[in-house]
Each structure stands twice: as C-alpha cells, then as structure tokens.
Amino acid sequence: MNEARTLLAINGSHRRGEGFTARALDAFLRGAAAAGARHEVLYPARLRIAPCSACGKCLFETPGACRHDDAMGEVIARLEAADLLVLASPVHFDGLPSALQKMVERLRVLLGARFEYRDGRTHHLRRAPGARRRRAVVLCTAGNPERESFVTIRRALRRILGAMEWEPAGEFLFPASHLLAAEPDLLAGQLHALERAGEAFAATGSIGPDLLAAANREYVDDPAAVLRQMTETILRIRDERRRAREA
Numbered sequence: 257m258n259e260a261r262t263l264l265a266i267n268g269s270h271r272r273g274e275g276f277t278a279r280a281l282d283a284f285l286r287g288a289a290a291a292g293a294r295h296e297v298l299y300p301a302r303l304r305i306a307p308c309s310a311c312g313k314c315l316f317e318t319p320g321a322c323r324h325d326d327a328m329g330e331v332i333a334r335l336e337a338a339d340l341l342v343l344a345s346p347v348h349f350d351g352l353p354s355a356l357q358k359m360v361e362r363l364r365v366l367l368g369a370r371f372e373y374r375d376g377r378t379h380h381l382r383r384a385p386g387a388r389r390r391r392a393v394v395l396c397t398a399g400n401p402e403r404e405s406f407v408t409i410r411r412a413l414r415r416i417l418g419a420m421e422w423e424p425a426g427e428f429l430f431p432a433s434h435l436l437a438a439e440p441d442l443l444a445g446q447l448h449a450l451e452r453a454g455e456a457f458a459a460t461g462s463i464g465p466d467l468l469a470a471a472n473r474e475y476v477d478d479p480a481a482v483l484r485q486m487t488e489t490i491l492r493i494r495d496e497r498r499r500a501r502e503a
C-alpha cells in the first residue's frame with residue numbers, strides 16, 4: 257500500500273460538523289492528511305436519501321439497482337472507490353442515528369442472492385465481491401460515561417463492515433462525549449494518539465495495538481460525577497438560552 261490512498265469518512269451525527277463525533281474524527285483526519293491521504297467526509301443527515309422501502313426490486317427485478325433515484329448512488333460510488341473508510345457515529349438509543357441507519361439499509365442493493373453459513377452465523381454475500389483489500393475503522397461517541405453504551409452499535413457497525421467486505425482495522429470509543437468539548441486537556445493524550453492512528457492508517461492501512469490502546473485509554477474515573485456535571489451543563493445552557501430569548 258504505497259500509492260496515495262483515498263479515505264472516505266462517514267459521520268452519522270445529525271449535528272454535522274459541530275458535534276462531538278466530528279471533534280474526534282477531525283483529530284483522526286488531521287493525521288490521515290499529514291500522511292498524504294485524500295479525504296472526504298459524508299454526512300448522511302445532509303443528503304437526500306429515501307428510506308429502503310423493502311420492495312425487493314433490487315433483489316428480484318433489477319438486481320443491483322434500487323427503485324429510488326437519490327444521493328445514494330453517489331454514496332455507493334464513493335464507498336466503492338475508497339481505499340480506506342472511517343465509519344463514525346454517535347450512539348442514539350444504543351443504536352445508529354436514523355440518518356445513518358437509513359443510509360445503511362440502502363446498501364442492501366449491493367447484496368445478492370447468495371448466503372453462507374459460517375462460524376455459526378449467516379453471511380449475506382455481496383453480488384459482486386470487492387476486488388481489493390479495503391480497510392475500515394469505527395469511531396463512536398456516546399453521551400453516557402460507561403463503555404457498555406457501545407455494545408449494540410459496535411456489533412451493528414462490525415456486521416455492516418463485514419457485509420460490505422471492509423476489513424476492520426480498529427475501533428475508537430469515546431464515552432461521556434461532552435468532555436471532548438468541555439475538557440480537551442483531559443483527553444489530550446487520547447486525541448494525540450487518535451491523530452497518530454489516522455496517520456498510521458493512511459500510511460499503512462493498519463494501526464498498531466499500542467496506538468489503539470492509547471487512543472482508547474479510559475478517562476472517566478467517576479461516572480456519577482460526570483452525570484452530575486452533564487445535568488449542571490444542561491441546566492446552565494437552558495438558563496442561558498431562556499435569558500437570551502427574554503433579552
């Protein structure tokens with residue numbers, strides 16, 4: 257993997273470039289850019305994507321072609337052209353945000369008629385297998401301070417990558433995500449490691465275990481205190497906004 261690679265990032269946040277997920281993703285992409293990767297960030301929430309209507313047309317009538325004509329054609333073209341992928345998302349009710357879920361369901365157009373039963377699980381195979389070895393990382397943020405918040409979304413994202421034949425190259429999980437904005441110094445080490453991980457990923461397609469561990473190092477030592485801080489922050493912002501409306 258020596259030539260300049262194309263890196264596609266998908267950020268499932270509905271807050272577009274201003275959210276907590278974007279803060280972490282930006283660090284990773286800074287590293288990737290330093291290593292010379294061309295990159296682009298797609299926000300499903302910004303795109304006109306119709307929900308999958310489960311009509312079966314892409315399976316039974318026009319294999320590989322969806323009845324909807326919208327931004328999904330371009331999303332799939334970008335996905336297929338990319339060498340490296342960052343699948344970034346906040347946790348919404350333990351799962352994927354609706355805009356990302358909608359985009360993912362539309363990827364079913366890439367799956368064909370064949371299934372495999374392997375390692376105790378069903379694998380729905382792509383219609384046309386991916387020709388190249390393509391690597392992906394997952395980056396998730398969650399408001400709650402406990403890492404248990406990521407159980408469902410990690411499983412869903414891993415399955416999506418598997419179905420699309422993207423090889424997993426690492427995961428980055430940021431609980432108590434408001435700390436990314438409120439206490440950047442507390443996370444400085446993790447964000448620095450994340451930036452170096454982006455650089456390694458773009459340069460080699462893989463990320464060493466030490467960098468993965470450093471970027472995922474625990475920073476919440478008192479979950480109850482973090483939750484109290486979250487409540488105080490919400491009440492303060494609510495007050496500020498009320499005063500601004502009344503001014």
Ligand SMILES: Cc1cc2nc3c(=O)[nH]c(=O)nc-3n(C[C@H](O)[C@H](O)[C@H](O)COP(=O)(O)O)c2cc1C
Pocket residue numbers: 269270271274275276277278345346347348349350351397398399400401405433434
């Ligand atoms: C509709 C909604 C549902 C959420 N559900 C959860 C949840 O189940 N668990 C959790 O830890 N955080 C939850 N959160 C908080 C977000 O995961 C967290 O604030 C995240 O970092 C937001 O990322 P963003 O700013 O990039 O959108 C939820 C937020 C929203 C808006």
